[in-house]
Structure formats: structure tokens, C-alpha cells
Amino acid sequence: MTQTQAEIAPALARTRRAPRETLQELLPKIVLAPSFALILVFVYGFIVFTGFLSFSGSKLLPDFSTWVGFDNYVRLFRHPNWIVSLKNLAIFSVLYIVICSVIGLALAIFLDQKIRGEGLLRPIYLYPMALSFIVTGVAWKWFLDPGIGLEHAMHELGWDSFSFRWIKQGDMAIYTIVIAAIWQSSGFVMAMFLAGLRGVDNEIIKAAQIDGASTLTIYRRIIIPLMRPVFLSAFVVLAHLAIKSYDLVVAMTDGGPGTATWTPALFMTKFTFGRNEMGMGAASAIIMLMMIFAIIVPYLYSELGQKK
Amino acid sequence: MSTASQDVATRNGVFARAAIYAILILFAVYYLLPLYVMLANSLKPLDEIRQGNMLALPHQWTIAPWLSAWSTAQIGVSPTGLKPYFLNSVMMVVPAVAISTILGALNGYVLTKWRFRGDTIVFGMMLLACFIPFQIVLIPSARILGLLHLAGTVPGLILIHAIYGLGFTTLFFRNYYEAFPTELIRAAQIDGASFFQIFRRILLPSSGPIIVVTVIWQFTNIWNDFLFGSSFSSVDSIPLTVALNNLVNSSTGVKEYNVHFAGAILAALPTLIVYIVSGRYFVRGLMAGAVKG
Numbered sequence: 001m002t003q004t005q006a007e008i009a010p011a012l013a014r015t016r017r018a019p020r021e022t023l024q025e026l027l028p029k030i031v032l033a034p035s036f037a038l039i040l041v042f043v044y045g046f047i048v049f050t051g052f053l054s055f056s057g058s059k060l061l062p063d064f065s066t067w068v069g070f071d072n073y074v075r076l077f078r079h080p081n082w083i084v085s086l087k088n089l090a091i092f093s094v095l096y097i098v099i100c101s102v103i104g105l106a107l108a109i110f111l112d113q114k115i116r117g118e119g120l121l122r123p124i125y126l127y128p129m130a131l132s133f134i135v136t137g138v139a140w141k142w143f144l145d146p147g148i149g150l151e152h153a154m155h156e157l158g159w160d161s162f163s164f165r166w167i168k169q170g171d172m173a174i175y176t177i178v179i180a181a182i183w184q185s186s187g188f189v190m191a192m193f194l195a196g197l198r199g200v201d202n203e204i205i206k207a208a209q210i211d212g213a214s215t216l217t218i219y220r221r222i223i224i225p226l227m228r229p230v231f232l233s234a235f236v237v238l239a240h241l242a243i244k245s246y247d248l249v250v251a252m253t254d255g256g257p258g259t260a261t262w263t264p265a266l267f268m269t270k271f272t273f274g275r276n277e278m279g280m281g282a283a284s285a286i287i288m289l290m291m292i293f294a295i296i297v298p299y300l301y302s303e304l305g306q307k308k
Numbered sequence: 309m310s311t312a313s314q315d316v317a318t319r320n321g322v323f324a325r326a327a328i329y330a331i332l333i334l335f336a337v338y339y340l341l342p343l344y345v346m347l348a349n350s351l352k353p354l355d356e357i358r359q360g361n362m363l364a365l366p367h368q369w370t371i372a373p374w375l376s377a378w379s380t381a382q383i384g385v386s387p388t389g390l391k392p393y394f395l396n397s398v399m400m401v402v403p404a405v406a407i408s409t410i411l412g413a414l415n416g417y418v419l420t421k422w423r424f425r426g427d428t429i430v431f432g433m434m435l436l437a438c439f440i441p442f443q444i445v446l447i448p449s450a451r452i453l454g455l456l457h458l459a460g461t462v463p464g465l466i467l468i469h470a471i472y473g474l475g476f477t478t479l480f481f482r483n484y485y486e487a488f489p490t491e492l493i494r495a496a497q498i499d500g501a502s503f504f505q506i507f508r509r510i511l512l513p514s515s516g517p518i519i520v521v522t523v524i525w526q527f528t529n530i531w532n533d534f535l536f537g538s539s540f541s542s543v544d545s546i547p548l549t550v551a552l553n554n555l556v557n558s559s560t561g562v563k564e565y566n567v568h569f570a571g572a573i574l575a576a577l578p579t580l581i582v583y584i585v586s587g588r589y590f591v592r593g594l595m596a597g598a599v600k601g
Binding site: 024027028029031032034035036038039040042043044045046047049050053062103106107110111113115121123124125126127128130131132133134135136137138139140141142143148149150152153156157183187191192195240243244246247250251254265268269272273278281282284285286288289292293296297300304 | 417583
């Protein structure tokens with residue numbers, strides 16, 4: 001390893017310590033300090049603050065005079081709305097992650113077959129990612145609305161028995177959110193896989209072809225296993241988006257019908273700001289954070305570790 | 309460029325290729341359908357949506373819904389249309405993007421070219437900040453904004469967006485500057501160039517692509533934000549996404565679907581234009597955000 005200037009500079013400065021050198025030596029840290037201080041306070045300090053709140057009896061405002069231990073967490077996990085939220089998160093994230101990955105991989109493989117018009121198709125698959133979830137929500141909310149949307153359109157076209165009113169049905173509404181979310185994100189997963197496919201080493205494929213492997217075999221046995229890091233990245237991105245899912249639900253159903261489409265993120269804001277249950281809201285936020293950290297921390301650790 | 313997996317393709321039969329094209333086109337229709345529905349129905353009178361077919365083109369074309377969405381539609385208590393909220397969003401996005409991008413560039417510069425003991429931990433902590441669910445900071449943020457007398461103001465939203473964007477902007481610039489030859493910087497330093505001179509004269513001139521990527525990323529995220537906007541804004545600082553949601557989900561009055569669609573397209577237009585103009589950079593930002601390292 002060659003010694004970098006970053007290591008040399010402070011060493012030089014230490015040997016002949018004039019005021020100018022000292023300033024130059026400190027300058028990088030002075031420049032970085034405000035950002036780091038802001039992150040320390042606004043991210044880590046606030047996490048600790050919310051952590052304390054979750055053990056307090058706060059209702060409308062933060063209140064650190066009454067301590068209730070794990071009471072908020074106990075009440076949280078006994079509350080039917082939280083159970084519904086967790087169940088919805090499970091349904092949503094499994095379907096969202098699996099279907100986005102399948103569509104993304106399939107589209108990427110198909111697009112990679114020397115397709116004419118790839119330059120036109122790719123941006124069409126990807127543009128939903130540029131939209132706000134609120135816009136996506138508005139579009140799908142009315143498109144799936146039985147009164148004016150798809151069902152109505154099919155009736156107008158003469159298919160009278162056509163029925164699609166999931167968005168109004170408590171047991172099915174969560175799946176309409178899945179449909180809209182997949183529409184928004186699957187193109188992005190496609191782009192990730194396509195970049196992965198284009199990075200596959202030519203020689204391996206050539207060798208397999210010479211050995212007489214079929215196209216299907218080459219994909220199944222060689223290319224897709226090589227995509228493992230992409231699968232991992234896609235999983236991490238999609239899982240953390242799923243846990244954070246909030247805007248889309250607000251725009252499409254606002255949790256309804258009833259509490260059928262509540263998610264943990266929605267629970268947190270509704271309980272904290274709508275029902276003046278700040279302690280429980282804080283507890284739910286802590287649970288969300290733990291879920292995300294359980295996925296992200298090992299991932300970042302391995303990614304940063306590899307660089308060494 | 310002929311790549312490996314594309315070479316596999318040439319061995320497919322005609323039938324298989326036709327099937328592949330069919331599937332690809334089918335998906336293109338799926339992705340375009342909601343945009344088409346929004347556009348077509350935003351140009352129809354309301355009666356035509358209620359009685360007609362949402363998938364059909366307008367019989368009677370009209371731009372009245374667009375004018376209404378922009379300047380007269382009822383949002384909250386006042387019939388102002390989306391215009392003032394559009395301006396709120398612009399006033400919020402521009403400084404927030406500028407601040408977070410400049411700080412991110414400096415952070416990336418320090419973290420790669422002026423390494424110090426513990427810099428990996430500092431970077432790791434900034435990186436982890438990208439992924440926290442923002443619900444965890446909502447209550448204390450509201451508190452701090454109140455203490456700073458910034459509650460419900462555009463500057464308050466700028467502050468929040470700038471801070472919570474720092475993780476990503478730092479990540480982008482750090483990864484970009486990591487590949488920049490350190491020898492050049494060492495040479496400049498021997499010639500007596502200072503910390504800021506090196507940044508301005510050597511790194512900045514070749515930072516064009518990463519600045520574009522970062523600005524697009526930040527612009528898209530902040531423009532599309534809903535959670536902070538809905539939590540920390542008051543009547544005269546509400547951003548566009550929140551106003552759009554108020555327009556569409558207000559429980560009173562007639563539901564003017566055509567106005568809703570026009571409003572949704574208005575809210576989507578800035579990020580869509582950015583995407584169309586510089587899609588390449590947009591995708592690169594997404595990938596950089598997804599694949600660290």
C-alpha cells in the first residue's frame with residue numbers, strides 16, 4: 001500500500017507546527033463536522049428520544065414525567081389495529097418482493113435478447129419510479145374504483161358480469177395496494193437485473209455453448225446463479241420500501257375500508273397524531289426501525305466489509 | 309456491444325422471439341395504462357367519465373379540468389387550485405437540493421481524500437441514516453422545528469429535507485471520489501494548494517456527472533415526499549403532494565375525477581420531465597442508491 005497524501009499531510013504538519021498548517025490539518029474535520037453533528041442529533045439523537053418516548057406515558061405531547069415500562073409495547077401487540085398492520089405488512093411485502101423480482105428478472109432477460117426497440121421499452125418500464133406514490137395512488141384508486149374505473153368500463157363494453165371491486169372489499173383491498181406498488185417498482189428491479197445481466201462474463205457463456213448447453217440451461221444453471229448479488233440488493237431495497245410504505249396507502253385507501261389496509265407506518269402516524277397515543281406511536285416506530293435494521297445492518301456490514 | 313447473454317439470444321427460434329416481443333409489449337401496455345387513463349380522462353367533461361368508459365378517448369375534448377386543477381379547484385378551505393402549492397414545492401425543493409448536494413460533495417471529498425481515524429464509522433453512520441423509517445424522527449423533529457420557530461414553514465421543511473438527504477448525497481459523492489486518482493491531489497498539495505483550492509480546481513471540474521445524479525435523486529425524492537410535507541406544513545407551506553392528496557381525498561363536494569387526474573399529472577410533470585430529459589442519470593442514481601460500494 002502506498003502512503004496517501006492524507007497520511008502524509010498531517011505528519012508533515014506535526015513536524016513543523018505553524019498555525020497555518022494546523023488550520024489546514026483541521027479543515028477537513030471542520031468541514032465534515034456540521035453534517036456529522038446534524039446526523040448525530042437528527043437521526044441518532046432522535047431515535048434515542050423516540051426510544052424514551054416509547055417507555056413513557058406520553059399522550060398528546062411528549063411527557064417524560066410518567067414511566068410505564070413496556071406497557072406501550074404490550075398494548076401495541078394487543079391492539080387489533082397493530083395486528084392487522086403487521087398482517088398486511090407480511091402479505092404486502094412477500095407479494096411485493098416476490099412479484100417485483102419475478103417480473104423484473106423476466107423483463108430483464110427478455111429485453112436482453114437483442115430486442116429491437118429496447119431503447120423505447122426500457123424508459124416505459126421505468127418511468128413510474130419517477131412518480132410520487134400519491135400520483136400513483138390517485139391513478140390506481142380511480143382506475144380500480146368499481147363506480148367509474150375498470151369494472152364500469154367493462155360493463156360499458158358489454159361485459160355485464162365483470163366484477164372487480166377489491167378496493168372496496170375489506171379482505172381484498174390490500175391486494176390493490178400490492179398491484180399499484182408493483183406497477184411503480186418492478187421496472188426499477190428490471191433495471192437492476194439488466195445491469196447485472198450485462199455484466200456477466202462472455203467467456204463462461206461461450207464455454208457452456210460449446211459444451212452444448214441449451215439456452216434455458218445456460219440461464220438456469222449459469223446466469224441466474226451469477227445474479228445472486230442482484231437478488232440480494234433487490235431484496236434489501238424492496239423490503240425496506242415495503243416496511244416504509246405509507247404514501248401509497250394514504251392516497252389509495254387511507255387505511256380503509258375500516259382498518260383493512262393499515263400498515264405499521266400508517267399506524268404510527270394515526271396513533272401519534274390522530275389518536276393522541278404518542279407512547280404507542282413511538283413504540284410502533286421503534287418496532288419499524290428494528291425491522292429495517294434487521295435487514296439493512298447485516299447488508300451494509302457485508303458491503304462495507306468487502307471493500308477492505 | 310455484444311454481451312454474453314445476448315449471444316445466447318441468437319439461438320432462439322422465431323416462435324420464441326415472437327412470444328418474447330408479445331410479452332414485452334404487453335408489459336409496456338401495463339406500465340402505460342394508468343398514465344393513459346389519467347391523461348385521457350383529464351381531458352373529458354365529468355359526465356363523460358361517470359357515464360362513459362374510462363378507457364375511451366374523450367368525445368368532447370376540454371382543458372377546463374386542467375385550468376381548474378391549476379387555479380380554481382377547492383383545496384382544503386380555499387378555492388385556489390394547485391398553483392400556490394406548486395410554488396411552495398418549488399421554494400422548498402430548490403434550496404433543500406442545493407444545500408444537501410453541496411454538503412454531500414464536501415463530505416465525500418473529506419471522506420475519501422482526507423481520511424482520518426474512524427472515517428469508516430462516520431461514513432457508516434451517515435449511510436445507515438439513509439434507511440431509517442422516518443416515522444422514528446417525526447415526533448422529535450416536530451419538537452425541534454417548534455423550538456426553532458420553524459414549525460409549519462417552508463424553511464422548516466427545507467431544513468428537514470436537507471438533513472435527511474445528507475446520507476444519500478454523501479454516499480453518492482464518496483463513491484464517485486473514491487475512484488478519483490489520489491496522486492493528482494497529492495501533487496497539488498505539494499505545489500501548495502489548499503484544501504478548498506484542491507476541491508474547487510481539481511475535483512469539482514470533473515464532478516459533472518455525479519452532481520447531475522445527486523441533484524436528480526434529491527429533486528425527485530423531495531418533490532415526491534409526502535410524510536414530512538403532511539407532518540410539518542401549515543396552510544401557507546403545504547407542498548404539492550399533500551395538496552393533491554387533499555384535493556382527491558376530501559370528503560366533501562362532488563368528486564371531480566377529471567380535475568383529480570389533471571392535478572395528478574401536474575404534480576408528476578416536473579419529475580417526469582427530469583426523467584425524460586436525463587433518464588440515464590436518473591437510472592444511475594437509482595442504482596447507486598441500491599447497490600452500495
